[in-house]
Amino acid sequence: MLKLDGIASFVAVAESGSISEAARRLNLSKSVVSERLAEIERVLGASLLHRTTRKVSLTEDGAAFLEKAARIIRDVDDAVADMAERRGTLSGPLRISAPVTFGRMHLGPALYPFLAKHPMLEVTLDLDDRRVDAASEGYDAVIRHGGLEDSRLVAWQLAASQRLLVASPEYLAQQGTPGTVDDLQSHRGIFYTNRGVADWRFEGQQSALVVRAKTAFRVNNGDMILDAALAGLGIALLPTFIAGAAIKSGSLQVVDVGLPTATEYIYVAHPEGRRASAKLKELVECLRQAFGSPPYWDVCRHPM
Template identity: 35%
Template structure:
């Protein structure tokens, strides 16, 4: 039995309270999770978990094993980092989270290129727009787009994130092209549920306007709204990192191009500067250099 892997599986079960969730997170079958736990209990000759139909809880022996297992895994991580310092090779696994739209559009390719440079490294990327607790879920790095990042986290700016209003040419041909922000009240607008859902801000020089838009379709994910706009569903406020290829191809047209909307920033967020692993530092530097050079 790989006892370190068994300890890792046990720690994940203890954290999630679920064999199925652990199987999904570690990309193994539920039967394999069960086997690792059973073999760890056989090795220690102790019952570590109480299992019911509703939840999984730790026994007293499980509480003690959890502390020791966490220490062992942390020690193994330290050994890997120390070895990496001597031979210059990054090892281990990084856990990242990112929004789905940015993960799909740019981050996946960036991480693939980074891994080609570091063949001994592994990355687990969770794409989600929900807010996650980086400490509780043991996330090394969160890539988030925001105007006000969480003040409790360290935030390293990777790139600016401008946005643009877009619509399909067919929609504008059928409904007209607005020439002033106020005209948006007469259009079908596609709203991002997590940001400026019904109130859009505009600026042109010193002039500012705020418009309450009526949205028949809103979503919590930018890519959904992008494809709704491509289908002629209305006018969408899109980050340029998503919209730019479609604007260049003529599949979308910019709307109110002489008006600016508030820009946000793409941040890398992490819990603490202390004990930042060489792999995380290397990835931060790589992403910063890559995204600073992007035209969007």
């Protein structure tokens, strides 16, 4: 007879592609996950996974079994959540991915009171600046900054995100302060690699304007972009949720070239086809209230 914990282990391994990662998600040892996989294959009389030293992949039987197995796990999780809602409580696991800098600076302080209010929740937060695949990597939701590119996600806006060109006073004293978009081309830029091309985009009267400055530094982390700008390496385009405090203190100065950058958003998204749970909806409302509208980090609308 198939056991639910064996099905859950198989789904976690199939979604993560790794027994080690599945064990981490389930908070189990690798040996326990391996034993559960062996048991479910024995009961089914079929091999579900190809195992190598580097990765795990699905067999033909495994791929056929995964769709219904994943649905079973989601249905059980939904049933547990429904029972908790009937009792007026939020409980059970909630796995979320969020950007590193935003998570550290703003998500954490908003999340901790929510967890204290709902002690039966089991929240796992993975901070990662890459764009994770929410569905295949087993996340209930992802929190992101920027534009929504994955059409398989259903998104809710949490807050607007204002972005400003900034540089240290020392850099601007040495290199001069650009006053137009064209002036930027002779300056050194600090760029975020996860956005692809090293450029800055502005909203022109007719269409978007793209500017490419000389690259001083490229990195995939917002904290290090801030540090590089503070160190005087060049000009950076940073959201105010990262640069706001430095702008207020005068450690960074806003560079005004006469055109606004495109407005972006902080949003939370969950995989298409999955019902948004009550605990996710409650979290969204909690975060919206904590961030405010406009958000408290927006230096042009709020005193920091």
